[in-house]
Amino acid sequence: MNWKSEKKPFFWIISIFLTIYFFPVGNKRVDNAIFEGFYLLKWYAREHILVCLIPAFFIAGAIAVFISKESVMKYLGVGAKKIVAYGVASVSGTILAVCSCTVLPLFTGIYEMGAGLGPATAFLYSGPAINVLAIILTARVLGFQLGIARAVGAITFSVIIGVIMHLLFRKEESKRSDVSMVVPEQRAKRSLWGDAVYFAAMVGILIFANWGKPDDPGSLWYWIYSNKWLITGIMEIMFAIILVLWMKIGWWKVMIVCGATLIFALLIPSEPLIPFAVAVVGLSIITALGRGEISEWFEQTWGFTKLILPLLFVGVFVAGILFGRPGDEGLIPSAWISRAVGGNSLGANLFASVSGAFMYFATLTEVPILQGLLGNGMGKGPALALLLAGPALSLPNMLVIRTIMGNKKTIAFISLVVVMATIAGMIFGAFVGN
Numbered sequence: 001m002n003w004k005s006e007k008k009p010f011f012w013i014i015s016i017f018l019t020i021y022f023f024p025v026g027n028k029r030v031d032n033a034i035f036e037g038f039y040l041l042k043w044y045a046r047e048h049i050l051v052c053l054i055p056a057f058f059i060a061g062a063i064a065v066f067i068s069k070e071s072v073m074k075y076l077g078v079g080a081k082k083i084v085a086y087g088v089a090s091v092s093g094t095i096l097a098v099c100s101c102t103v104l105p106l107f108t109g110i111y112e113m114g115a116g117l118g119p120a121t122a123f124l125y126s127g128p129a130i131n132v133l134a135i136i137l138t139a140r141v142l143g144f145q146l147g148i149a150r151a152v153g154a155i156t157f158s159v160i161i162g163v164i165m166h167l168l169f170r171k172e173e174s175k176r177s178d179v180s181m182v183v184p185e186q187r188a189k190r191s192l193w194g195d196a197v198y199f200a201a202m203v204g205i206l207i208f209a210n211w212g213k214p215d216d217p218g219s220l221w222y223w224i225y226s227n228k229w230l231i232t233g234i235m236e237i238m239f240a241i242i243l244v245l246w247m248k249i250g251w252w253k254v255m256i257v258c259g260a261t262l263i264f265a266l267l268i269p270s271e272p273l274i275p276f277a278v279a280v281v282g283l284s285i286i287t288a289l290g291r292g293e294i295s296e297w298f299e300q301t302w303g304f305t306k307l308i309l310p311l312l313f314v315g316v317f318v319a320g321i322l323f324g325r326p327g328d329e330g331l332i333p334s335a336w337i338s339r340a341v342g343g344n345s346l347g348a349n350l351f352a353s354v355s356g357a358f359m360y361f362a363t364l365t366e367v368p369i370l371q372g373l374l375g376n377g378m379g380k381g382p383a384l385a386l387l388l389a390g391p392a393l394s395l396p397n398m399l400v401i402r403t404i405m406g407n408k409k410t411i412a413f414i415s416l417v418v419v420m421a422t423i424a425g426m427i428f429g430a431f432v433g434n
C-alpha cells in the first residue's frame with residue numbers, strides 16, 4: 001500500500017470519527033446552535049431561494065448566452081475605459097437591491113464573460129452594499145450621519161477595491177485578456193434595444209419581488225412594498241411578451257404558463273409565492289425543452305445553480321450555527337459581540353468588520369440588528385465598519401467566490417473589505433464620537 005497517497009483519506013476519516021465521537025450532543029448551547037443552523041437554512045430557503053436566487057440564476061444564464069463577449073470586454077474588460085468600467089460597476093447597487101449571495105450569479109456571469117477583475121470585484125462589492133432603500137433606512141433609523149457615511153463609503157470602497165484588485169493581479173488579468181480577445185466577434189441576432197428591455201424586465205422582477213418593508217407607512221417606498229406583487233405581476237407580463245416577440249418562444253407555451261400562474265394567483269391571493277413558483281417552473285420547462293439559444297439559456301442557468309447553490313446552503317447553515325438568526329443566538333453569544341464593539345478602538349472596529357464579514361445579512365436586515373447593537377453600547381465607528389463589511393460579504397458568499405476567483409484573489413478581496421471597513425470605522429468614530 002502506498003501510504004503517501006492514502007494520507008489524505010486517512011486524515012479525513014480519523015478527523016470525522018473523532019468529531020463524531022466527541023461531539024457535545026446534549027449541551028444546551030450546542031444543541032440550540034444546530035437548530036439555529038437549520039432554522040436559518042429553512043428561512044433562507046423560503047425567503048431567498050425562490051424570489052432572489054432563481055431570478056438571479058436566470059439573469060446570469062442570460063448574460064452568458066445573450067450578451068456578446070465583445071460587449072462585456074468593451075465596457076468592463078481589462079482594456080475598457082476605466083471611468084466607464086468602474087463607474088458602471090460602482091453604482092450598480094442603486095439598481096440591484098440584492099444581498100451578498102444574490103449578487104454572486106450576476107458576478108459570475110459577467111466575470112466569466114470576460115469582465116476585468118477590477119470592475120467585476122467593484123460590482124461584487126457594490127451590488128449588495130449600495131442599496132438605495134437600505135441607505136435611506138439607515139439614515140432614518142440609525143441617523144443621518146451613518147446613512148451618508150455608508151453611501152459615500154460604499155461607492156468609494158467599490159472603486160478602490162476594484163482598482164487594488166486589478167493592480168495586485170494585473171499580470172494574470174493581462175493573460176486572461178489576451179485569451180479572451182482571440183474569440184471571434186459574433187453578429188447580434190437581436191437589437192440592442194430589445195436586449196435592454198429583456199434584461200430590464202428580468203431585473204425588474206428581481207427587484208420588486210424582493211422589495212423590503214420600510215418603516216414609514218406614508219412613503220413611496222411603502223406604497224411600492226404594499227403593491228409589490230402587483231408590480232411584479234406587471235413585470236412578468238412584460239417579460240412574457242418579450243419571450244414571444246424577441247426570444248421567439250411559441251406564444252401558446254407562454255400562454256399556458258401565464259394562464260396557470262393567473263389561476264393560482266386568483267385561487268390563493270394570500271400566498272403570492274405559489275403563483276411565482278408556478279411561473280418559475282413554467283419558465284424552466286419552456287427553456288429546458290427549447291432549442292438553440294433558449295436551451296443554452298437553461299443550461300447556463302442550471303450550471304450556475306449547481307455551482308453556487310450547494311455552497312450557499314453549507315455557508316448559511318454554518319453561519320446559523322455560529323451566529324444564529326436575527327434576534328437569536330448561535331454558538332457565539334450576542335453579549336460577546338456587544339461588548340467587543342464598544343468604543344472606537346482598533347480592536348472594536350476590526351472585530352465589527354470581521355464578524356460582519358462572516359455573518360449573513362439579508363437585504364435590509366442589517367439595520368434593525370445594528371439598532372439593537374447600538375442600544376447595547378456599540379460605538380458608531382464599529383457600526384459603520386459592520387455596515388460596510390457585512391452586507392457585501394458573508395460566509396456563504398466567501399465559499400462561492402473562492403470557486404470562481406481562486407484562493408489568492410478571494411483572500412485579497414476579503415482582506416481589502418475588512419481592512420478598509422476597519423479604517424473607515426475608526427475615522428468616522430473619531431469625527432462623530434460615540
